[in-house]
Amino acid sequence: xxxxxxxxxxxxxxxxxxxxxxxxxxxxxxxxxxxxxxxxxxxxxxxxxxxxxxxxxxxxxxxxxxxxxxxxxxxxxxxxxxxxxxxxxxxxxxxxxxxxxxxxxxxxxxxxxxxxxxxxxxxxxxxxxxxxxxxxxxxxxxxxxxxxxxxxxxxxxxxxxxxxxxxxxxxxxxxxxxxxxxxxxxxxxxxxxxxxxxxxxxxxxxxxxxxxxxxxxxxxxxxxxxxxxxxxxxxxxxxxxxxxxxxxxxxxxxxxxxxxxxxxxxxxxxxxxxxxxxxxxxxxxxxxxxxxxxxxxxxxxxxxxxxxxxxxxxxxxxxxx
Amino acid sequence: xxxxxxxxxxxxxxxxxxxxxxxxxxxxxxxxxxxxxxxxxxxxxxxxxxxxxxxxxxxxxxxxxxxxxxxxxxxxxxxxxxxxxxxxxxxxxxxxxxxxxxxxxxxxxxxxxxxxxxxxxxxxxxxxxxxxxxxxxxxxxxxxxxxxxxxxxxxxxxxxxxxxxxxxxxxxxxxxxxxxxxxxxxxxxxxxxxxxxxxxxxxxxxxxxxxxxxxxxxxxxxxxxxxxxxxxxxxxxxxxxxxxxxxxxxxxxxxxxxxxxxxxxxxxxxxxxxxxxxxxxxxxxxxxxxxxxxxxxxxxxxxxxxxxxxxxxxxxxxxxx
Numbered sequence: 001x002x003x004x005x006x007x008x009x010x011x012x013x014x015x016x017x018x019x020x021x022x023x024x025x026x027x028x029x030x031x032x033x034x035x036x037x038x039x040x041x042x043x044x045x046x047x048x049x050x051x052x053x054x055x056x057x058x059x060x061x062x063x064x065x066x067x068x069x070x071x072x073x074x075x076x077x078x079x080x081x082x083x084x085x086x087x088x089x090x091x092x093x094x095x096x097x098x099x100x101x102x103x104x105x106x107x108x109x110x111x112x113x114x115x116x117x118x119x120x121x122x123x124x125x126x127x128x129x130x131x132x133x134x135x136x137x138x139x140x141x142x143x144x145x146x147x148x149x150x151x152x153x154x155x156x157x158x159x160x161x162x163x164x165x166x167x168x169x170x171x172x173x174x175x176x177x178x179x180x181x182x183x184x185x186x187x188x189x190x191x192x193x194x195x196x197x198x199x200x201x202x203x204x205x206x207x208x209x210x211x212x213x214x215x216x217x218x219x220x221x222x223x224x225x226x227x228x229x230x231x232x233x234x235x236x237x238x239x240x241x242x243x244x245x246x247x248x249x250x251x252x253x254x255x256x257x258x259x260x261x262x263x264x265x266x267x268x269x270x271x272x273x274x275x276x277x278x279x280x281x282x283x284x285x286x287x288x289x290x291x292x293x294x295x296x297x298x299x300x301x302x303x304x305x306x307x308x309x310x311x312x313x314x315x316x317x318x319x320x321x
Numbered sequence: 322x323x324x325x326x327x328x329x330x331x332x333x334x335x336x337x338x339x340x341x342x343x344x345x346x347x348x349x350x351x352x353x354x355x356x357x358x359x360x361x362x363x364x365x366x367x368x369x370x371x372x373x374x375x376x377x378x379x380x381x382x383x384x385x386x387x388x389x390x391x392x393x394x395x396x397x398x399x400x401x402x403x404x405x406x407x408x409x410x411x412x413x414x415x416x417x418x419x420x421x422x423x424x425x426x427x428x429x430x431x432x433x434x435x436x437x438x439x440x441x442x443x444x445x446x447x448x449x450x451x452x453x454x455x456x457x458x459x460x461x462x463x464x465x466x467x468x469x470x471x472x473x474x475x476x477x478x479x480x481x482x483x484x485x486x487x488x489x490x491x492x493x494x495x496x497x498x499x500x501x502x503x504x505x506x507x508x509x510x511x512x513x514x515x516x517x518x519x520x521x522x523x524x525x526x527x528x529x530x531x532x533x534x535x536x537x538x539x540x541x542x543x544x545x546x547x548x549x550x551x552x553x554x555x556x557x558x559x560x561x562x563x564x565x566x567x568x569x570x571x572x573x574x575x576x577x578x579x580x581x582x583x584x585x586x587x588x589x590x591x592x593x594x595x596x597x598x599x600x601x602x603x604x605x606x607x608x609x610x611x612x613x614x615x616x617x618x619x620x621x622x623x624x625x626x627x628x629x630x631x632x633x634x635x636x637x638x639x640x641x642x
Contacts, residue, residue, distance in 0.1 A: 014338065014340075016338075017335060017337075017338060017360060019335075019360065022401075022429075023425075023428065036360075038592040039338060039340065039357075039591070039592055039593075043592050080343075099642075100589065100642070103642060104344075107344065108343075264629070267594055267629065267632070268421065268629075270360070271359040271360055271364050271593060271594040271595075271625030272360075272592060272593070272594065273588055273592040273593065273594060274592075304592030308585070308588065308589075308636035308637070308640055308641075311588070311636065312633040312636055312637060315629035315632065315633055316629070316633060319629055320629075321420075321421070321424060
């Protein structure tokens with residue numbers, strides 16, 4: 001399914017670069033390779049899964065339109081993929097999502113419906129509207145075609161790692177519900193079995209890390225209040241968790257402060273704009289090198305949809321010199 | 322020479338992506354394609370020319386070492402290329418260059434010598450030290466191997482434009498002494514003759530634009546005081562000007578304010594960190610569309626070596642929504 005998704009994505013997706021920097025290697029104590037998915041269309045890897053899912057629909061289902069719920073990156077990925085397919089899109093977003101993400105989703109032609117993250121259930125709202133209006137619900141991660149689309153990022157990593165001579169490394173993935181994490185893990189199992197995925201999560205939202213440790217799906221005690229809004233989900237996916245359990249190494253849990261510091265490093269050393277959740281894998285490589293092994297580490301820079309205030313705060317509070 | 326430089330650069334240089342965004346197209350009124358050279362090693366295209374020049378030296382000259390003068394991007398490009406060749410590098414930099422550029426150049430192993438941009442002549446200082454210490458002077462633009470190295474960016478543009486179906490377009494190049502501008506113009510003349518280079522310069526430092534209008538090399542009345550420090554040079558090069566005169570369209574002159582606005586757009590829409598001089602071509606596409614023709618425009622995003630204070634100022638003063 002991942003290879004089929006890659007064929008459908010060809011000519012539409014960006015093959016994002018794998019960046020490195022001697023300055024960053026020095027901080028991390030090993031060679032760091034950044035898979036710059038913030039440079040993907042709509043500023044995150046989510047365009048891959050959105051395109052994969054919509055391009056797999058029947059003509060009738062495309063005609064009827066799609067619906068998605070998302071804190072913002074899946075929203076934009078689905079909205080752009082829908083527009084490029086001539087399909088209408090309804091997106092359900094938390095009312096406290098970054099303004100930029102809400103505005104962009106609307107500007108991409110989607111109808112945006114806001115909900116309260118603390119009191120309402122987005123899954124329920126999505127299913128209800130989906131049924132009432134005959135729209136296909138595109139789950140953010142627990143959907144095979146979405147996992148397959150995110151997995152195309154893993155196919156590229158396998159190719160790019162081979163190009164620079166990496167055969168063994170941890171691959172740190174910014175992890176929410178596990179769509180990207182499980183997709184990359186499946187792709188690497190096939191094409192680069194020496195590369196092992198490690199999920200990275202923010203403190204207090206470490207459901208995947210705890211689930212991997214205990215072997216059963218754990219739940220976060222809260223659903224909001226993190227600056228890593230893109231990777232905050234209630235629990236690992238029913239589809240993604242078994243894949244992660246089979247293929248992933250131990251999770252790594254990172255503070256918000258380290259995410260902001262990593263954003264500043266990405267600014268100075270990679271000229272890349274990252275959002276807090278998109279910088280969390282880099283933060284793990286930079287500031288938790290004791291949790292890793294090997295001479296190389298690959299970090300997914302999963303997204304860059306950050307408000308300018310938050311970005312300026314990272315630069316001002318954690319200057320990288 | 323450009324093709325020979327490309328062969329020497331292969332495996333060492335990044336083939337930087339050509340990015341686009343529907344949001345940016347809407348502002349510009351045509352399709353905008355960003356050649357993201359800020360993602361090049363050391364954060365600017367200058368690594369190309371540095372590597373090209375050093376890799377062309379005799380073993381004896383490499384052993385003796387190199388010297389360069391630069392406001393910062395050429396400095397870093399030469400410093401890294403020298404280190405990768407095992408050669409020592411002395412870099413002469415203006416005392417008011419961005420701190421980040423000075424620090425990075427030192428961290429890349431070069432010996433940095435500071436001079437006063439307003440009262441001292443860097444060319445003279447460079448030639449003197451070069452002779453006294455037996456170092457090869459690598460001119461920032463008026464040097465055939467440097468022009469050839471920067472021209473490799475043009476070869477990539479020709480390939481990438483063909484991939485997305487562009488055969489006719491203005492190619493806007495952030496222009497200082499004209500090394501990048503003339504190198505790209507030569508490459509496109511051979512490989513994509515429908516793509517025409519247009520130099521873009523900051524207000525008060527428009528020597529190339531005035532030189533192209535009058536047919537003879539003009540001089541700027543001042544040498545400092547621009548936020549576009551990377552592209553402020555006294556006069557077009559003796560080697561680069563005849564090439565630009567033969568191949569380039571009219572120059573475009575851009576205010577500092579528009580550069581800052583374009584930096585904010587690059588942040589929001591491309592997730593790319595640009596310095597003011599590196600954003601000037603994008604500024605021309607965004608805010609001076611009346612000066613351009615055709616459905617497509619290619620903009621070189623030449624560098625991203627900007628202090629965090631300047632970057633935060635662009636985001637705060639010119640929010641892109």
